[in-house]
Amino acid sequence: MKPLNHTVSEFKESIFTTMTKMALENSAINLSQGFPDFDGPKWVGDLAAKAMADGKNQYAPSLGILPLRTAIANNYKRFYNLDYDPISEIVVTNGATEAIFCAAMALINPGDEVVVFEPFYDSYYASLKMAGAKVIPVTLFAPEFTYKMSDLKAAITVKTKMVIVNNPHNPTGKIFSPAEIKEISELAEKFDFYILSDEVYEFLTFDQAHNPTACFENLRKRTITISSTGKTFGLTGWKVGWACGPSEIIKAIHNVHQFTTFCVAHPLQVAMAEALANMDEYLVDFKRQYRAKRDLLVNGLKEVGFNVIKPAGTYFTMAILKDGESDIEFCQKLIREKKVAVIPTSAFYIKSDEGTRMVRFCFAKKDETLNAALTNLKSKEPSQ
Numbered sequence: 001m002k003p004l005n006h007t008v009s010e011f012k013e014s015i016f017t018t019m020t021k022m023a024l025e026n027s028a029i030n031l032s033q034g035f036p037d038f039d040g041p042k043w044v045g046d047l048a049a050k051a052m053a054d055g056k057n058q059y060a061p062s063l064g065i066l067p068l069r070t071a072i073a074n075n076y077k078r079f080y081n082l083d084y085d086p087i088s089e090i091v092v093t094n095g096a097t098e099a100i101f102c103a104a105m106a107l108i109n110p111g112d113e114v115v116v117f118e119p120f121y122d123s124y125y126a127s128l129k130m131a132g133a134k135v136i137p138v139t140l141f142a143p144e145f146t147y148k149m150s151d152l153k154a155a156i157t158v159k160t161k162m163v164i165v166n167n168p169h170n171p172t173g174k175i176f177s178p179a180e181i182k183e184i185s186e187l188a189e190k191f192d193f194y195i196l197s198d199e200v201y202e203f204l205t206f207d208q209a210h211n212p213t214a215c216f217e218n219l220r221k222r223t224i225t226i227s228s229t230g231k232t233f234g235l236t237g238w239k240v241g242w243a244c245g246p247s248e249i250i251k252a253i254h255n256v257h258q259f260t261t262f263c264v265a266h267p268l269q270v271a272m273a274e275a276l277a278n279m280d281e282y283l284v285d286f287k288r289q290y291r292a293k294r295d296l297l298v299n300g301l302k303e304v305g306f307n308v309i310k311p312a313g314t315y316f317t318m319a320i321l322k323d324g325e326s327d328i329e330f331c332q333k334l335i336r337e338k339k340v341a342v343i344p345t346s347a348f349y350i351k352s353d354e355g356t357r358m359v360r361f362c363f364a365k366k367d368e369t370l371n372a373a374l375t376n377l378k379s380k381e382p383s384q
């Protein structure tokens with residue numbers, strides 16, 4: 001048989017799939033893949049059930065239903081004073097993952113260079129490779145997860161087509177400082193590149209308000225803002241996300257979207273349009289709940305003796321391993337002996353070996369799950 005596509009053939013199984021599978025096989029507590037082990041809000045589920053009962057079951061408009069695009073635009077205005085035209089500057093996608101893929105296909109020509117901060121969410125690399133990009137990593141160094149300005153300057157050249165910023169950042173929990181975004185923005189003006197700003201954790205910030213990249217001076221015109229309701233409503237299986245940006249860019253992203261998936265599940269869009277328009281009360285509780293979970297896990301891990309880094313955002317926390325320990329072996333041992341599954345972070349790097357000395361814990365889990373994991377980690381005996 002003739003060979004398959006050589007780019008795609010090289011992709012490995014996603015680390016999230018691997019670790020969740022290992023957790024199930026070993027009956028381990030799963031703090032690896034980022035999803036809540038509790039249900040999303042019932043009132044949002046009820047809205048979707050009603051939309052189905054009301055017959056919203058055929059294809060939705062390819063751009064997304066207008067009430068949802070309007071609710072998204074209204075929230076950008078309300079929360080961040082950011083203007084997006086719901087008619088021409090927003091496209092609803094199957095989660096942020098599809099928005100990232102469509103943006104890569106829409107903007108990148110084979111050979112274009114794209115700078116990513118590593119560690120990075122795994123779909124960036126795959127989407128960029130499928131679009132034919134050359135991926136240029138810039139490493140964020142623990143414990144603050146800052147980049148070296150000399151590394152960024154060396155990575156960015158006239159060939160740079162796009163820089164991906166994930167803020168708040170998975171897996172580190174970092175929030176990029178205004179000074180860092182300003183540095184990137186100055187380089188963007190000088191070298192004329194696009195910025196893909198993945199802000200799926202925009203409502204998971206603990207000590208400061210989220211500041212979208214597009215709000216920075218000069219960045220609105222070159223930024224594609226991506227977000228998703230998966231994290232905000234704890235409904236990762238619904239896959240309702242979007243991309244916002246200048247109309248010519250959104251038109252190109254939509255061109256890809258219409259020929260990959262065409263549209264997003266119609267009843268879920270109807271539910272999300274209403275949920276996004278009525279989320280203020282929900283958000284207060286959401287943030288309080290996740291701050292408490294962060295503190296429970298971070299403090300508990302410290303008691304066990306882990307060198308954990310308290311995250312400023314997201315629902316992940318990183319722990320630096322002891323000298324001589326390496327992430328993959330550590331994770332295998334933790335699953336076998338303590339029945340707790342976490343992510344080996346080397347999977348998020350392509351250049352640096354920084355990831356081999358860290359692991360990622362997810363705290364989007366019931367308190368009882370987090371407590372059970374901590375009990376296992378504390379115990380001297382191997383868990384059954």
Ligand code: GLN
Pocket residue numbers: 014016017032033034035170
């Ligand atoms: N974003 C999630 C995580 O970081 C996983 C998403 C997925 O499994 N595709 O764990």
